Amino acid sequence: MEFLSGWFSEYLIGESDDWMPRTWLGWIRVGLLAGLIGQLIYLIHACIALSVPMMLWFGLPANVLALVVVRRVLRWRYPV
Secondary structure, three states: OHHHHHHHHHHHHHEOOOOOEOOHHHHHHHHHHHHHHHHHHHHHHHHHHOOOOHHHHHHHHHHHHHHHHHHHHHHHHOOO
């Protein structure tokens, strides 16, 4: 069982969800996506509890634009 879990974790670390290897661009994509999810969770919480900071509204489109650019660069670098 130990061997199987080690092999499986090594396989998951070496590959991403769409079969691109984990390079710096891949990790940047994961970080940007995590940041976007965090911003959306904070936005949902802030709308219920208190006023939303203006930087959040500027940060959301900037994060989405950065994700689109990184995704296009990854698709150009690693065609499927």
